[in-house]
Amino acid sequence: MSWFTKTFSSTIGRKLLVAITGLFLCSFLVVHLIGNLQLFSADEGVAFNAYTYFMTHNPVIRAMEIVLLLGFAFHIYEAVVITRRNQSARSVKYAVNRPEQNSNWSSRNMGLLGTVIFVFLLVHLYNFYFKLKFGEVSLDAAGNKNLYVIAVESFSHWWYVALYVISMIALAFHLIHGFQSAFQTLGLSHKKYTPAIKAFGYFFSIVVCAGFAAMPLYFFFLY
Amino acid sequence: MAGNNPNSTPMNLTLKVWRQKNAKTQGQLVTYNVKEISPDMSFLEMFDVLNEDLLRQGQEPVAFDHDCREGICGMCSMYINGRAHGPEKGTTTCQLHMRKFKDGDTIVVEPWRANAFTVHKDLSTDRSALDRIQQAGGYVSVNTGGVPDANEIPIPKPIADKAFDAATCIQCGACVAACKNASAMLFLSAKVSQLALLPQGKVERKTRVENMLAQHDAEGFGSCTNIGACAAECPVGISLDNIAMLNREYISAKATSDNIG
Ligand code: HEM
Ligand code: SF4
Ligand code: FES
Numbered sequence: 001m002s003w004f005t006k007t008f009s010s011t012i013g014r015k016l017l018v019a020i021t022g023l024f025l026c027s028f029l030v031v032h033l034i035g036n037l038q039l040f041s042a043d044e045g046v047a048f049n050a051y052t053y054f055m056t057h058n059p060v061i062r063a064m065e066i067v068l069l070l071g072f073a074f075h076i077y078e079a080v081v082i083t084r085r086n087q088s089a090r091s092v093k094y095a096v097n098r099p100e101q102n103s104n105w106s107s108r109n110m111g112l113l114g115t116v117i118f119v120f121l122l123v124h125l126y127n128f129y130f131k132l133k134f135g136e137v138s139l140d141a142a143g144n145k146n147l148y149v150i151a152v153e154s155f156s157h158w159w160y161v162a163l164y165v166i167s168m169i170a171l172a173f174h175l176i177h178g179f180q181s182a183f184q185t186l187g188l189s190h191k192k193y194t195p196a197i198k199a200f201g202y203f204f205s206i207v208v209c210a211g212f213a214a215m216p217l218y219f220f221f222l223y
Numbered sequence: 224m225a226g227n228n229p230n231s232t233p234m235n236l237t238l239k240v241w242r243q244k245n246a247k248t249q250g251q252l253v254t255y256n257v258k259e260i261s262p263d264m265s266f267l268e269m270f271d272v273l274n275e276d277l278l279r280q281g282q283e284p285v286a287f288d289h290d291c292r293e294g295i296c297g298m299c300s301m302y303i304n305g306r307a308h309g310p311e312k313g314t315t316t317c318q319l320h321m322r323k324f325k326d327g328d329t330i331v332v333e334p335w336r337a338n339a340f341t342v343h344k345d346l347s348t349d350r351s352a353l354d355r356i357q358q359a360g361g362y363v364s365v366n367t368g369g370v371p372d373a374n375e376i377p378i379p380k381p382i383a384d385k386a387f388d389a390a391t392c393i394q395c396g397a398c399v400a401a402c403k404n405a406s407a408m409l410f411l412s413a414k415v416s417q418l419a420l421l422p423q424g425k426v427e428r429k430t431r432v433e434n435m436l437a438q439h440d441a442e443g444f445g446s447c448t449n450i451g452a453c454a455a456e457c458p459v460g461i462s463l464d465n466i467a468m469l470n471r472e473y474i475s476a477k478a479t480s481d482n483i484g
Contacts, residue, residue, distance in 0.1 A: 003484065007477045010436055011406070011446035012470055082446050086404035089338055089445035095239075095252055096331040098305030099403065102455035108403050110448060181449040187471030189464055 011085075012185075014078045019182035021075035026179065026204070028068055033211045040218065045140055045148025053144045056132070076118060083111040106173040107181070113174040120167035127154055155219035168213040175205035233259040234326040238273065240285055241333045246341045246349075252331065262322035266309060267292060267299060269321055286345040292317040294458065297393030300400065301346055302333040307397035307456040315395065315458045335396055337405035339442045350396045352442040353410060357394075359438035360431035361414040363423045376422050389417035391459040398453035398461070404445030409453035411439050412469035413461045419472050429476040436473060 007013045035055065038048040055061050099108060106113065131137060132147055140146040154160050179201030183189065188197075235258045243250025257273050264272070267289050274284035290296040299316040303309035309319045324330065334342050339352040378386075390413075398409035415432050418424030424431075447466055454463045 003477070003482060010473075011408075011440050011444075012436060012473045013477075015446055015448070016470075016474070082448070086406070086445035086448070089405035089443060090336050091338055092336050094302060094305065094333055094336055095241075096305040096333070099401075099452060101306060101310075102401060103403075103450045103452040107448070107450040177449075184449045184463065184467050185447075185470060187467045187469075187474060189467030 011082075014082050015185045017074055017078045018082065019185035021071045021078070022178055022182050024071045025068075025075060026175065028071070029208050029212075033208055036215060037211070039148070039151060039215055045146060045152075046142055046144075048148050048151075049140045049144040049146055050142060052132070052147045072121070076114070079111070079114055104177065106177040110174060110177060113170045116167055116170040117174060120163065120170075123163065151215075152219055152223060155216040155223075158220065161216040161220045164216040165213045168209040171212075172205045172209035175209070176202055179204060231262055232326070233261055234321065234324065234328075236260055236269075236324065236327070237329040239329065239331045240273075240346070241342075242285070242345055243334075243342050245344055250342065250345075252333075260321050262320065264321045265292065265317055266301070266303070266319040266321065267317050286343070286347045288347045289317060294318040295393060297395030297458075300335045300348055300350070300396060302335060302400055304331055307335070307401040308395075308458060312455070313458055313460055315393075318458075335400035337396075337399050337444065339405065339407070339444050340396065340399065348396075350394075352444070353394050353396060353399075353407065355442065356407065356411055356435055356438045357414060360427070360434040361418065363418060364427060378421060382420050386417050386420040389413045389420070389461065389465055392417075392457075392461050393459060395458060397456050397458060399444065401452040401456040402445065402447075403450055403452065404448060406445040406447045406453075407439055407442070408444075408447035408466055408469065409457060409461055409463075411435055412465035415472055416465045416468045419468070428472060429480040430482065432469065432472040432476045433480060433482060436469075 392413035
């Protein structure tokens with residue numbers, strides 16, 4: 001093995017990849033949230049569909065889509081490898097264990113939270129991405145593919161809304177631990193900045209996830 | 224003095240203690256009753272009482288590690304009611320007093336659990352994996368020559384303090400025991416920071432962190448996911464800042480060291 005592969009297969013090296021990809025995915029969440037806020041404009045989806053057209057045709061966005069896919073792939077692969085290694089580092093468990101006395105639940109359940117997010121991603125991509133790319137989609141007044149009606153239809157089912165809301169709660173907990181944890185992993189810890197990073201991470205996790213959860217709730221209850 | 228203190232009333236307790244003959248056999252929790260335990264006893268003294276009872280009954284006493292009984296050697300590993308070194312913050316088992324428990328309590332006592340630590344017998348574990356991490360680079364090489372003057376090299380007080388704080392690690396392994404991932408990263412980070420902060424230790428800082436982490440991983444410890452249970456349970460209060468520093472040391476060593484193998 002070269003020094004490079006050795007570095008990224010060590011316990012710290014793998015964590016660095018999880019942290020870098022994790023923060024990259026956080027930046028994706030911001031873009032995705034801001035774009036999707038157009039679902040709330042009262043124009044029967046014209047602005048949202050025009051935005052969808054832009055996102056599916058702009059070459060820079062197309063290229064970023066590949067980077068995003070790789071980001072998810074690396075994040076998930078490395079996280080799974082780490083989680084499995086960590087599970088196998090203690091084969092005889094404690095008969096009595098009180099971890100709630102010394103740490104937060106979310107920090108101990110990143111693998112579980114990540115799995116919920118992963119299942120959500122599959123359903124979410126199937127329902128929006130694949131239908132848009134490969135399915136029959138009607139056109140709106142401006143002649144753009146009408147992804148808006150797919151959203152309206154999907155979010156008229158209570159179980160679909162519930163899946164979204166639960167997944168966003170899982171994502172929020174994933175990020176409440178993950179955001180600040182990524183900085184610690186990267187060694188970016190300092191008494192001047194760490195309190196602000198922790199506070200911002202908390203705020204970020206809640207605002208972003210609440211923003212996403214608001215979309216299905218809006219269509220279910222108010223549309 | 225002690226007589227009219229309600230807290231000094233002797234207690235009767237039920238213990239569930241992990242008994243295991245040796246590393247090759249299976250173990251199990253065995254229930255014992257101990258009587259007339261003074262709240263002023265330490266947890267280890269309570270075990271001495273139990274062992275004397277067992278000896279009187281012709282049974283094998285419980286093996287447990289201990290040495291200084293002053294909170295400085297780090298030997299007294301016991302996982303007590305689901306916590307490393309028991310319920311009190313910032314203490315070793317030998318410094319845990321029975322007044323932390325109530326009459327009639329049931330107390331479960333297990334050895335440190337990690338695949339990198341094997342159970343020798345009962346509560347006694349082999350923690351030499353930590354020694355091997357230390358040997359892989361936790362030192363400063365000194366070539367022969369005249370004895371240097373103490374304080375010849377100026378070290379700013381805040382840096383000396385940080386290095387000293389890291390140096391207080393007693394290698395007890397509570398961080399590993401408490402960690403969901405059985406990671407020894409808090410221990411490793413204390414050793415790496417202590418030396419990397421000081422001018423004498425900076426000379427070997429790159430090879431040190433590379434070799435010590437490689438040994439940590441080879442011993443089968445888990446990876447740090449910043450849960451923080453280690454620092455919460457560490458008897459001497461080693462801080463998570465050391466792990467951030469370890470990560471920085473590792474990144475800069477890997478990016479710039481001459482080691483390309
Ligand atoms: C939008 C989606 C996601 C975002 C924004 C995200 C973000 C993050 C961040 C910032 C971290 C912290 C990294 C660190 O502690 O250094 C993290 C850790 C983790 N992620 Fe994700 N993640 C996402 C999806 C997923 C998915 C789908 C999975 C698994 C199938 C997953 C599994 C994990 C695990 C297990 C960890 C903990 C690893 C560790 O702490 O070492 N994540 N994530
Ligand atoms: S870091 Fe703390 S808990 Fe870990 S070995 Fe050192 S003293 Fe014990
Ligand atoms: S016996 Fe030495 S620290 Fe407890």
